[in-house]
Amino acid sequence: MPRFAANLSMMYNEVPFLERFAAAANDGFKAVEYLFPYDFPAEQVKSQLTDNGLTQITFNAKPGDWNKGERGIACHPDRVDEFKQSIDQALAYARELGNKKLHVMAGISHPNFSHAEQRATYLSNLAYCARLAQQENITVLIEPINTRDMPGYFLTHQEQAHAICAELAAPNVQVLFDIYHCQIMEGDISQKLKRDMRRPFGGIGHIQIASVPQRNEPNLGELDCHYLFKLIDELGFDGWIGCEYRPLGATSAGLNWMPR
Template sequence: MPRFAANLTMMYNEHAFLDRFAAAAHDGFDAVEYLFPYDHPAAEVKARLEENGLAQALFNAPPGDWAAGERGLAALPGREDEFRRGIDKALDYARVLGNRKLHVMAGIVASEDTRAQQRELYLKHLDYAAQAARGEGITILIEPINTRDMPGYLLNRQDDAHAICAEIGAANLQVQFDCYHCQIMEGDLAVKLKRDIARIGHIQVAGVPERHEPDSGEINYPWLFSLIDELGYTGWIGCEYWPRAKASDGLGWIRPYMKPR
């Protein structure tokens, strides 16, 4: 039976961020994820988790200046010190929140002329992050992201992500399989899941192409959820989508998979 985590960056936006934990728990979620917790003290976020009986499934390391269009620091030359401080900060939060999965974003490629140099730096920084996280029992995740939503992002394909993990060779470095991004860039989701499941550390879902609830569009999610179960995946599946209206009103698709709380 798949286990779902509400993405509080995208869902329940009718509530202030810290109030979204209670809203997700009220709707039957047992876990949450989000992009970044850093606007709030870790202890305050932890309190909301505990008050609502929620597990922390995933969040991202600091991405640089998100408002200015930065989408990660790991592949940005000249930002090495900031990247390392960001990993330290993320691990501090993870310790408090009980989080065991940390997504490290690559960043935007400055130009095709710099791609190889930036990729080399990306691998160096991923090795650093994996070593820093290993003693904490934390897995570092990398995620291929589609070029339509995030033009210029360094990592776009599943095979490239898995090749990077193999090259670095860290046991606690895995791939975040976002069905939405993968369908847009590559398709053939089932074949990729079967091929790569041993190194997939987290899965996310959304409808394609609009990125709403996964109950419409071109992906047959009920069939895919059965396949994911057959493949033995037992981790959380993040609901990283923009609800068509209020999040609570669009959860009919998930009810067959929810246990009463």
């Protein structure tokens, strides 16, 4: 059975963020992920990891102003300096927290720039990030996200993401395969896992799961999560699966899908 990391941005919302680490550990989780740590000093987050015996798997570089609807700035030609500052900040946090994977959000397509301009900026920014991250032995993750949840998002399909990885040819840039997003945009999950698990450049560097269509516990909805878990094992994936779902009720009460 794969190893599961609790996503503390979506799970355990019954308690404040810093209390979610202990809640996840009490339910048997050994690893965590979340969207952003930047509201708290890195050493404060680190103490929660240490005190609860948890491994930090990944988080996102700062995406611009999240509260104003921004979902990344990596593809925005007019914000390159801000992007570089966000990477410096993210790598400083990763140094303290110990995670070896960093998700860089592409952003919403900008109406004032052509697709070609934005793609060129995205590639250039990812190359910059990859060079710095490689010095820290960190893998940069890029994630196709569905346009129902994020209308206008720049990166939406698996093949699109793998084409970017191939063009960059950086050894530490991989694709975050989010089963929820992929099912909404493309479907055919098992075949894409088989096709993309290991590529010369890219490959699947991290997996996240939630049910479709409601993004709740993974044993609900239209997908057979246990079939997918078995397949992921058979394909030799040795990373963590992030539980990026919204619990239907109390988080702990909904964990019956996960073998203890």
